[in-house]
Amino acid sequence: MRLRYQLTRQGKTEAKDYRVPITWTPCHLGGNRPWFLCPCCGRRVAKLYSSTLFACRHCLRLNYRSQQANKRDRPCDRSWDLRRALGCDEGFLSLPAEYITKPKGMHWRTFERKVEQLRRVDARALGAAQAMLGTIERKVNTARAALARC
Numbered sequence: 779m780r781l782r783y784q785l786t787r788q789g790k791t792e793a794k795d796y797r798v799p800i801t802w803t804p805c806h807l808g809g810n811r812p813w814f815l816c817p818c819c820g821r822r823v824a825k826l827y828s829s830t831l832f833a834c835r836h837c838l839r840l841n842y843r844s845q846q847a848n849k850r851d852r853p854c855d856r857s858w859d860l861r862r863a864l865g866c867d868e869g870f871l872s873l874p875a876e877y878i879t880k881p882k883g884m885h886w887r888t889f890e891r892k893v894e895q896l897r898r899v900d901a902r903a904l905g906a907a908q909a910m911l912g913t914i915e916r917k918v919n920t921a922r923a924a925l926a927r928c
């Protein structure tokens with residue numbers, strides 16, 4: 779495929795003219811499907827996004843939904859770190875912060891502050907876990923609906 783267009787930025791017009799190779803791969807259920815080869819990096823991709831050049835999401839550093847999902851995991855990691863510091867080896871799903879016992883040698887005020895901090899982190903971790911479950915549930919439902927159509 780050949781792309782030809784004009785780009786106007788800050789009053790300057792630039793003519794773009796380049797090729798985007800297309801490759802084909804066989805489909806599971808027969809036939810072939812086309813892919814673009816990203817003009818920047820050569821990756822085989824289903825979609826190109828427009829910027830000054832059309833390129834793949836890696837080249838344009840676009841955030842993907844799965845990467846945002848990874849961000850949601852962070853309170854969970856934080857919860858584990860705080861729990862380890864409190865000598866607790868159970869996660870927020872099995873042991874609420876208020877049931878953690880004070881490690882020997884730790885001051886009560888320090889302990890209470892850490893537990894309070896953990897309760898806030900756990901609340902966010904729980905929210906993230908629920909959001910992730912919602913995503914999984916939607917994907918399962920979509921897959922189930924697709925299977926039912928076969």
Ligand SMILES: [Zn+2]
Pocket residue numbers: 816817818819820821833834835836837838
């Ligand atoms: Zn690329």
